Amino acid sequence: MQMVTDACRADYNAARLAEFAERCHRDGLAVTPQRLAIIRALLASADHPRAEAVYNAVRREHPHISLATVHRTLETLCRIGEARKVTALHDSARYDGNTAPHHHVVCIGCRRIRDIEIPGVERLLDGRNELGEFRLIGCALEVHALCAQCQRRRNHRRQKIKGNN
Amino acid sequence: MQMVTDACRADYNAARLAEFAERCHRDGLAVTPQRLAIIRALLASADHPRAEAVYNAVRREHPHISLATVHRTLETLCRIGEARKVTALHDSARYDGNTAPHHHVVCIGCRRIRDIEIPGVERLLDGRNELGEFRLIGCALEVHALCAQCQRRRNHRRQKIKGNN
DNA sequence: TGCTACCTGAGAATTATTATCATTCATAAA
DNA sequence: TTTATGAATGATAATAATTCTCAGGTAGCA
Numbered sequence: 380m381q382m383v384t385d386a387c388r389a390d391y392n393a394a395r396l397a398e399f400a401e402r403c404h405r406d407g408l409a410v411t412p413q414r415l416a417i418i419r420a421l422l423a424s425a426d427h428p429r430a431e432a433v434y435n436a437v438r439r440e441h442p443h444i445s446l447a448t449v450h451r452t453l454e455t456l457c458r459i460g461e462a463r464k465v466t467a468l469h470d471s472a473r474y475d476g477n478t479a480p481h482h483h484v485v486c487i488g489c490r491r492i493r494d495i496e497i498p499g500v501e502r503l504l505d506g507r508n509e510l511g512e513f514r515l516i517g518c519a520l521e522v523h524a525l526c527a528q529c530q531r532r533r534n535h536r537r538q539k540i541k542g543n544n
Numbered sequence: 545m546q547m548v549t550d551a552c553r554a555d556y557n558a559a560r561l562a563e564f565a566e567r568c569h570r571d572g573l574a575v576t577p578q579r580l581a582i583i584r585a586l587l588a589s590a591d592h593p594r595a596e597a598v599y600n601a602v603r604r605e606h607p608h609i610s611l612a613t614v615h616r617t618l619e620t621l622c623r624i625g626e627a628r629k630v631t632a633l634h635d636s637a638r639y640d641g642n643t644a645p646h647h648h649v650v651c652i653g654c655r656r657i658r659d660i661e662i663p664g665v666e667r668l669l670d671g672r673n674e675l676g677e678f679r680l681i682g683c684a685l686e687v688h689a690l691c692a693q694c695q696r697r698r699n700h701r702r703q704k705i706k707g708n709n
Numbered sequence: 710t711g712c713t714a715c716c717t718g719a720g721a722a723t724t725a726t727t728a729t730c731a732t733t734c735a736t737a738a739a
Numbered sequence: 740t741t742t743a744t745g746a747a748t749g750a751t752a753a754t755a756a757t758t759c760t761c762a763g764g765t766a767g768c769a
Contacts, residue, residue, distance in 0.1 A: 395641075409715060409766050415602055421641040423587035428655040429636045432755080445718040450757060453639050466631075466649055467659055470757080471594045471725055473630040474618050475559040476560070476586035481629055483592075492592040495674050500665070504687060507645075509660050513649055513689035520685045523667060529650055574735050574746060595725080610749040615726060617747095635726080636756055 392422045399461050406459060416441055417452045418461060427465050467521065482520040488529025495522060559589045564626050571624060579608055583618045583626060592630050612659060632686065647685040653694025 399418050420436040428436075434449040457461035462480045467485070468485050475483075477494060480501075484493045500520050502509070525533070564583050566655040568575045586593070593601075599614045621627035633650050638657060640648075648667065649658045665685050669675070690698070 382706075390550060404767095406716090411716065411766070413717070424641070425637075427638040427640050429638055430638075430657055433639070443718070447719080448717055448756075451717085457639070460643065461641075463640045465640050466634045466636075469623070469631045471596075471631075472618075472672070473592040473594055474586060474622070475592050475628045475630050476583070478560075478590070478625065478628065484675065486678065487681055493678075497668055497672070497673075499668055500685070502669075503664055503685075505663055507660075507662070509563075509662075510649065510687070510689060512692035512695075513651065513658075513687075514695055516652055516688040516690060518685055518687045520668075520683055522641065522667070522675070522678075522683045522713095523674060524679040525681060527677035572746090575746065576735070577746070608749070611750095612727080612750080613748055 392419070395422055397463070399456075402459055402461065408455070408459070412442055413437075413441060413448055414452050414455075416444070418456060419448060419454075421456070421462055441536040443467070482522065484522040484524050486529055488524050488525055488532065491526060497522075557584070560587055560626070564621075567624055567626065572708055573620070573624070577619050578602075578606060581609070582614060583621060586618075586621070586627055600691055633688070647687065649687040649689050651691040651694055652688050653690055653697065656691060662687075665690075 396415065396418065399415075400410050402408075416437045417433060422435050424432070424436065430446065430450050430453055433453065434444070434446050437444055437449065456492065464477075467489055468487060473492060474475075475494075480495050481494050482500065485491070485494050497520060499530050500518060504515060504518060518524075545627065561580065564580075565575050567573075568579075573579075581602045582598060582658065585598050589597070591600065595615050595618055598618065599609070599611050602609055602614065619626065622629050633652060633655055640657075640659075642659060645666075646659050647662050648659050650656070661683060665683060668681060669680060
């Protein structure tokens, strides 16, 4: 596992950059030096940085870059599928009075949440040594879906990739 | 599924309130009208409300309650296990340049994130009709664990339930 | 090279949450 | 029942993360 040499990683990152540029052209997005620097910083970081960490990394090359640009660009990268937001679909904390073990379905359109029981999720983690020195506490499965209402809505006005950046 | 009558639900909620009061006494927490109102509002809401929604519900009975109290109390409920935070362990968005399908381990102590491959998660969702009118997009499994460093730290200064509320 | 729409930087605005602190109150002991 | 005391609350300030606004700049195309 993780037998990735530096050369291999460099090749992968170069491929990802090319893919990014290509996708930008396809979607009518400009390939700016800032965007390139931000995706490079993201690819270079082994952890899962927050916007500010990316900002600090990029600032070494682009001392005048704005934090707002980093936020905007990271969201753009997620929208076009060149990055993922690790943390949840919600910008504020949601609470659940149901203390029985269960999971959640979240509508990626309206962000509504519904409980769902999915037996066997915990069992997938049994005897997995990838956890290494981590001691397992529990897990939460977030199912991403589109509710009926949002399906209809999307079918009408098809959302454009370009969005409001 | 969901053949829960109103009477049944009322019984359950009453039991949960009693459980809450008992747990407060055990942990040295005061059973205040505000706390009772907040847990009642949480139990009564079918969705997964944010703090402000709970605030608006509780305000009907307690017009003078403070939003800060609602935030504090919801966190307290989570701490003592009478509620769950649906959304993630992080207060700010984390981004991941790895676009290959994978999941995440999060340390509940230091909030560090690590990628993990867990085959078969998606398969658990195949042919599940609980999704109903939701159209499946994907899913994200967040494994909660304690990293080696945080395990050592916790063994030293054992965390107390009462916290700093 | 010039046009144009998109992108960026700067900073204000917004939103969510937490901290501070004086006052009030729940609890338990007298 | 009264009283003492530490904890909880309300009001508000502070902080933190993110988004908005808009003037000026630049990528990409003709």
